[in-house]
Amino acid sequence: MKLLLRTLLTLLVTSSSLVAASEAPHKTLNLLYAIQGTHTLGGMHNKEPNADPLRYSSQLNGITGNWPGLHSGDFLFAAVDINNRQTMINEIIAQWNAGAVVNLMWHACNPVGTSPCQWSGGVIAELTDPQWADLLTDGTVLNNRWKARMDEVAVFLQQLEDAGVEVMFRPLHEMNQSLFWWGGRPGVDGTARLYQLTHDYFKHTKGLSNLIWVWNLQDFSTLPTDVDDYDPGHEYWDVFSMDMYWSDGQGYTTEKYNAIRNKAAGKPIAIGEAEDLPSPTLFENGQPDWSFFMGWSELTFNNSNEKLNTIFHSPRVITRDEMPGWDNISYQVIQAEDYTNMDGVETATVVDGTTTEVVGSVDAWDWMSYASIDIPVDGLYTFAFRVLSNAGATLQLEGAGGVLAAREIAATDDQWITVYKTVSLTQGAYEFGIKSIEGSFSLNWFSLSSVHGIGDSSGSSSSQSSSSASSVSPVTYPIHIEAESYSNMDGVAQSTDDDGGATTVVSSFDAWEWMSYSAVNLPESGSHIISYRVKTSSAAILQLEEAGTGVYGTITIPSTDGEWTTVTQTVELDAGMRSFGLKVTEGSISLNWFSVACAECVSSSSSSDASNTSASSATSSASSMNSSSSTASNASSSISSSETGSSSSAQANSSAQQSSRRSSGGGNTSISLLLLLTLLSIARSVMLARRY
Incomplete structure (x- = not known):
């Protein structure tokens, strides 16, 4: 049996009082921070049909014998899938209870039209500028229609919160993808503004606190500027992911990795979707900080069985049976006002979900210290800080007579957010101190959890498959x-x-x-x-x-x-x-x-x-079962099993982009440019249709 990291987060024994926080730290985020740079969750998306929400994970299990450590589903858009949303949600709960990290996305219908809807004209659609302005304006017809659709989804998200399930939520994905009705609008009043509206509605209006917000872009050649043009704001997302489809013809480049990593500024980063799955050598040789990757449903199986087994049996990649089981994860939450000593700070009563007492106005060089906490073993410990800062600040964590770490806090626009920092601690007693070394922030609470175990999957409670996720045995003929x-x-x-x-x-x-x-x-x-x-x-x-x-x-x-x-x-x-x-x-x-x-x-x-x-005799065509267009139904593609190959659809897209950039001069320039732009649009539509 192969040995792998088994992440175990346990409650620390301490003399400090344990007080329920207004919004508890997310177990999922603590896990992602804890494995950052050392391990990567292997994931699988399960697209339609929602009536069979484990289809592609089961197919992966049939090949590798492992269940993905990250399970993903979709609220979707067609009537048959909307009617089966509850089935999909039931599987999300089952996967969480079995120990998996869970992810949800939403191919939402264009609010100008009806819901349910078709893929073409419903999801793949375009709003006029006046319609877009109407959508973003509170109380208008389109704005209210979008909120009504969010109300429908919120019912299921509330079910998950009631069941104790945390969800990595990725709405309005691929924000720089202009073929989606929500995408391709850079700037403060573009796609990022709709993301903010959506975030605030689910979090504040609907009161959901179990959502981990994932901001997502596609790997176009414009990525270096897209990371700024489509950013909804640091306080609006917890994880930054990139969908890898060789959209620029370049694959897993250092430039893309650095663009995502630098923008994340310490937050978890991930490969949100992929056809060509990353090999473990990519993580080991230059791109270690990818916290998870997610294979896109049927496209995952364009990778060879040999490659899939190499990936999902790698000591670097965490599968579901190597997860600790969420019941084994507890946190010590320490209220900010429970300090034993301080300089310069004052307490205040605020609303952070509920009315609560906080330490307000921790200005530069103000500090608080706390009662001794016993660290039982050497290892990595993840700290979560519940903060608010109007102009941004730098929080310094101190202990054992020295500085342990610093955590930059971006301006939160009067919103309470949770920021994380993982530090290495040695066994012993710590009187932790918190200090502002730049700017000012308010602190509601902080928490810590430990990461200290290495073992094999046999000891994990999550190694037992849920009944709905059992392996499918070969059948007999006929x-x-x-x-x-x-x-x-x-x-x-x-x-x-x-x-x-x-x-x-x-x-x-x-x-x-x-x-x-x-x-x-x-x-x-x-x-x-x-x-x-x-x-x-x-x-x-x-x-x-x-x-x-x-x-x-x-x-x-x-x-x-x-x-x-x-x-x-x-x-x-x-x-x-x-x-x-x-x-x-x-x-x-x-x-x-x-x-x-x-x-x-x-x-x-x-x-x-x-x-x-x-x-082997099949033509690689996209079926209308996935609401793809007839143009896309003739698209064929094969991908390399290494990080150096590229898909034909990506090459077509890249070639069309390069050709359009090279077009210049001559009496037929406008006709040639129009033709090339049309080819580019078809190529990008083909690439999208292959995924849905």
Whole structure:
């Protein structure tokens, strides 16, 4: 059994009084600060369908035997997924209880239109400048409509808070991505202002205190200036993440890492989404501070099985079974006014969630000292400080006769925020002191927790999988799937029919309607016979897909004269997790069931690197099951298994950008520029569509 870091945060025994803080320090943030520079959480996003909220994590588990240390879901936009938000939230709670860090994002519908909505025109949309101004103005039609949609989401976030679940919340992601209705508006009245409005509504109006705010950009070539142009303010975000899609054709460069790290100024940084997952050598050789990475659903499996196993079995990468279990994490919270000695400070009564007493106006060179606290073992200790500062300040932490650390505090605009600092302490008694060495701040409380254990996953309470996250074992042939057992669909209806007896079938399965099914684990690779029990009065064409990623093949079904008939096709399938999808591309059929049998197969044990992404014969097309456009459905891409390869979509995007910059002179300049800008837009749409 491989040895890995097992992070254990425990309650320190102390003589100081333990007082409930107005807003408790977040366990998740303490963890991220504690592992900063030494370890990285391995994560997985689970996009639609919300009816199957563990689909892609299960697929990863089937390959690596590990569950991701970070689990992610999405509130989404389509009716079927909005209706299954509760299912997704239930899985978030289950993953948290199993020990994972949890993340939520929200592909929200354009407030100019309706919700639910379609991908194109709903999420991929553009507001006019007057509409944007209306959205940001309190009390207007669009402003109220956006708040109403936030109210719908807040109900679920409150459920999580009531269940004791902390959430890394990443709304309005990829703020510099202009294809999203919320994105691509730099400056103080642009996308950053909408983020501020959203943050304040959830935090202050709805009173949610379990959200860890993640600010996110995409890795465009404009990143060096985007980090300033789209910044909502240091007090508005806890984690800064970058989505890595080789958007500039450059990959995991030192320049990008430094741009994110420098802007974060000590806060956790992360790879918010990725197709080409970072290898452990990236963290070990020059980019150590990435606190987590998150594979984007089906695109994760464009990485080879060998690479996925290397990453998720690396001592550097933390998986769920190596987490400590949240019940084992406690904090010592010390109220600021409980000092034993001080110079220059005064107490005051303020509102920080609730009415509370604080130390106000800790001006330059004012200080407080506190009763002795016993540090039981040598190790890293994470301090959290609940502060307010109008103009910014520098807090100095002292102890054992010396300076332990300094923490810069950005101006908080009259808002209470929590800032963190991890320091190395040796065993012994400490009388901690807090001093302002520059500027002025108010202090409500501070807390500390310890990080001191190294062990293997066998000792972790979180190593036990939740019932909804159990590994999917290989099935035996033939695999029989009832048509009506779909996990997601668009347009189809069910009815009772007679096929040798009364049975439930999918009826009126018309052109461009589709169904997708929960994953099954194929035991063997090779030629497979797919049988369909169908009925139709005229010829139709049925398409077999890997839900969301590719097409295995199509079959033309002749008229059955209204009688139930079994038709078959042969396709090449690799062993591993398969999430089948069915779509009618022409005509209309009724479907009772379909089955998968092996015609000529090789056991998966003889092929250690069987692909788990799409059929070898499949064209890599984006399915309409993910609301992608028909343009995007012909996009194909493969990525390198190292940090030096690039995806074809990224290269297309980069080439289009470079070409547009090179266009100059000549009588056809405006036409050429228009063509190149159109190609750029298509390339970027293709890249987006592959991810949704």
